[in-house]
Ligand SMILES: Nc1ncnc2c1ncn2[C@@H]1O[C@H](COP(=O)(O)OP(=O)(O)O)[C@@H](O)[C@H]1O
């Protein structure tokens with residue numbers, strides 16, 4: 067067995083990401099109020115709710131919650147990235163099989179795991195690691211792929227099968243197929259151009275529509291399946307290594323080498339029980355086409371393999387080696403985001419993109435109210451609202467204004483200013499950012515509001531995207547992204563990445579927050595230097611429980627009157 071890495075840290079071109087397209091609100095009016103069943107993390111389907119996932123995208127872990135708690139985002143430089151939240155999270159967190167992560171109800175699909183970061187600390191999209199799994203029919207390719215997924219414990223893995231790319235048959239070819247006389251094991255049976263297109267897009271983190279193949283009817287279903295970029299993509303198929311173009315897209319090549327008699331036995335069983343065939347038909351196809359094609363086209367491609375896995379899925383040593391290698395590669399690609407953010411940018415000067423409200427006695431006075439632990443909830447809301455209003459007004463003042471002249475009731479001309487663009491959109495990071503929506507609606511007529519729900523994964527410590535709803539044409543808007551507090555900046559970074567993935571120019575975004583930790587400002591400014599950051603106070607630290615220090619406490623709990631938990635945000 068040989069292991070070699072064909073992976074380098076590659077920087078890819080930036081495209082609208084997978085997470086983007088399908089989540090947009092495709093109506094032209096304002097986004098409607100959001101109602102999420104608090105027992106569910108995310109609800110996808112019927113065009114209303116959406117999350118970057120697909121039936122073949124396999125979140126490795128399941129985390130249950132019955133709360134829409136705002137994501138915990140603070141962390142400390144001295145503490146490892148693994149974080150917990152103070153929300154009413156069901157403490158059960160188990161490795162789930164793919165099916166357990168997906169609940170289907172009526173025509174809705176509910177995903178119980180969110181999307182972890184798909185970019186690095188510099189905010190740049192990170193290429194997924196692509197594993198190609200090749201081998202004869204029924205050699206155990208799918209089984210090996212599934213074992214890799216189970217052992218990887220990586221939150222987001224996409225499994226793509228070459229079978230999806232069988233060409234659409236002509237009538238004549240279809241008749242041949244029914245007589246077991248069409249050669250499905252020849253390279254010409256596959257639409258390689260479409261395969262390359264799909265795999266390339268997935269590698270760029272973009273959303274794709276993948277054909278669904280029906281082995282019983284030898285045809286494509288009318289529906290397609292939506293797949294999204296992932297941290298790891300596994301591509302499996304009998305001719306996975308045949309095309310040089312496909313080979314170039316694979317970071318690791320695994321060949322499953324199983325005895326021909328075992329393959330035939332498995333194939334007989336499977337094709338008769340699952341693919342609507344009979345014994346003589348399977349044997350005829352095997353002897354005339356499957357077997358010769360294996361010898362001519364599949365076996366020779368074993369030479370491309372980095373790892374040859376004898377016996378398939380039962381070969382635990384080989385699967386362990388593959389998994390170890392993938393983990394190393396993911397670490398190199400920077401998927402452990404929060405961990406890195408925590409230890410970056412210490413003792414650096416504040417960036418120019420930071421716009422701190424002048425610390426006037428009025429601002430200090432408002433902070434004194436909301437920071438005081440003894441402030442009652444109604445007073446907390448009252449003074450927070452005043453402060454939010456000031457922050458929002460300040461943020462708006464940073465957008466371009468143009469000179470305009472009006473006539474006063476006295477008939478005298480007055481030279482004033484008018485905002486350069488009427489296209490302004492507020493996007494709140496749920497839950498705490500929602501408290502800022504009213505202020506922006508009060509001061510901006512016709513404003514549109516988008517929402518992004520991000521929560522922290524208790525196992526990985528990483529933020530995960532669960533829900534987003536944005537105006538379809540958000541790219542044409544100036545956007546004020548709102549969150550009440552920013553600590554490490556990991557959640558705000560994810561929200562910013564989502565906006566950029568929706569083609570909103572960086573310079574058109576302002577991140578507005580009541581309170582920010584210095585470390586969060588650095589993280590965001592480094593990754594997105596053109597995003598302007600507006601806050602009414604800057605605090606120097608985050609403590610071991612990930613609160614900003616001196617801080618404000620859990621803003622969401624204090625504002626919404628929910629019970630604070632005993633430990634972390
Ligand atoms: N190690 C194994 N032992 C017994 N049966 C297996 C093993 N690996 C796979 N199979 C069975 O063989 C059939 C083909 O396996 P699969 O992984 O789908 O192969 P492929 O993807 O290469 O066609 C399936 O029915 C599967 O359950």
Ligand SMILES: O=c1ccn([C@@H]2O[C@H](COP(=O)(O)O)[C@@H](O)[C@H]2O)c(=O)[nH]1
Pocket residue numbers: 202203204205229232243250251280281283284285303304356
């Ligand atoms: O319509 C079809 C399409 C494919 N086949 C056979 O399937 C295998 C590939 O699937 P595996 O899951 O990799 O075994 C290939 O050998 C084709 O012969 C088919 O019979 N009919």
